[in-house]
Amino acid sequence: MVTINDIAKLAGVAKSTVSRYLNGGSVSRRTKETLDRIIKETEYVPNTFAQSLKVKQSNLIGIIIPRLNSYATNEILQSVDRCLREKSYQLLIVNTDQDVEREVENLYALSRQKVAGIILLATDVTRAHKEAMEKIGIPVLLLGQRSDATYAIVHEEEEAGAAMGRHALRLGHKKILYLGVTEKDESVGVLRKKGVMDVLKNAEGIDVQEEEVDFNFDITFRFLKEYLKDRVETYILCATDNIALAAYKASITLGRKVPEDVSISGFGGYSITDLVTPSITTVRYAYKEMGRIAAENLLRLLQGEEIPKKIALSGEFLPKESTKAL
Template sequence: MKVTINEIAKEAGVAKSTVSRYLNGGRISQKTSDKIRRIIEEHNYEPNSFARSLKSKKTGFVGVVAPALDSFVTSKILIRMDEELRERGYTTLISNTSHSIEREIESLQNLQRQKVDGMILFATELTPAHFELIETLTVPLLVIGQETDRTHCIVFDDYQAGYKMGEYMALAGHKNISYIGVDETDIAVGQRRRKGIEDGCTENGAEPIQFFKSGFDFDSAMLAAEKCLRNSQASAIICATDTIALGAMRVIREKGYRIPEDLSISGFGGYTVSKMIHPSLVTVEFDYLETGRMAAATIVNLMQSDEVDQLQRPHFTIRKGESVKGKK
């Protein structure tokens, strides 16, 4: 026999409105929330989301647009974010754009037509087309990965993370350092991370870095690493991502160099595989679980018209490894 919302409220010892608030992601105490969730799970209660949306003018859906679902960073954040949103009574609608800006814009437009309550964009680049669309949106938008004053953002502190890695390499005794990074169209990684690395190196005794451009993929990282080895005398290479670092490590080994005896290397991302390989990779590890929780809480607060900081930054740490000579 199917249980009703009235019966759930009675069993939980709360008002029907409290159960409704729970189902719609409203604010209630953690103790009450846990009690209602337990009763719902015991009775396998499934709320009528269509009826709820007609009554409340809300659908209970949060649209998520991501450039690539096979990305380590995106998947880590997305899994935690989805878990948090489910606990708050929301369902995610996920759209993969395969790094196409046109599909990204189309996906945001389609999600708005589907009457989602809010949208989250994992952005690798923000273009004039994005800003034009933002002006037309009628639901809250949260951007992850890029910073703008047009909407709310969660952004890694790329400058400080870059600075700390540059400082780390310089203080390990490396004076001649190369950097394999990405195009400047990516403001966060292409500009701020690079600037942080440059400042962290030079302000701690190293020479100005020599830059070699790569894409985010493994193959272009290998090509950039080959160019780096041909054209620099660096004792250390800092890479913009762990994927780039893994591509560079392969080339370094193929050319007969030893890591870290002949050449030190580091990355950004804190990927699981980076600590499983030998030598393990020194890398900046961003707190993806914190980011996922932060994203879920932020979009829910925005959908409820609560006040939220426009810019938020998750924490990061340098994860030690074996790939940098002079550091343990």
């Protein structure tokens, strides 16, 4: 295990200089840059960190988010911030732009800033994530992804996927296009898709085609403008509302009417699905409830209380105008 003495030797400075820096004291810019680099490379976390929290717990809570332009993230953030402010805690927000390595780096970075605990909206949970959560020695609560390494709050993805699959079958569609995302994202890319496919592939006479697209609306819209030109499916089942909106815009750009020519649905329950005409069939997820439970449970952990290892929240299926029976 790397010690403060090791850091001092690698940086070529006195142990007292490293200690002063770690405790927020003043050091030169060059020394700061050197120490930042070495601490990052060695993944050093002070041995006394957990003990210092017991003596005087920080009122800072860190939250690591995958991207800023996300409806789900913003809903969760608002709920977490409101709950923490009521308890006199401050929220420190770090964005990673869906970069898995930055997620791991920020676990260490937030621990060095002496946050009391961390809420992590992970893109993926890798071995490096698990090692970081073990090393930093402070509570980490995971949102949206499942892991046996820490506490987690998730959505019932398979349940939601199955509801949407049954909806497409009830409407009599036989040719269905599923627009999914990378399977590196276990919740959306694997579990949500599994819920859909378990229903559709067990039904008789159903032709299901799959295509992987991007979470980003603009990227997916540019792709679908070309991809959908020769498609014959009557139902486009999308892994997220952003993808559904891209499919909707691409379809009408190509001269197809929704839902007369093609039905479209998504997942998420974004408010914009009610602002377009026709409104888009979706599954509304409990983002605000997730944020509230996350904040409350993290504070319970900090008080030494027991909380459930995993909590799963059900979504609400919302059939709207963008899907219709053949």
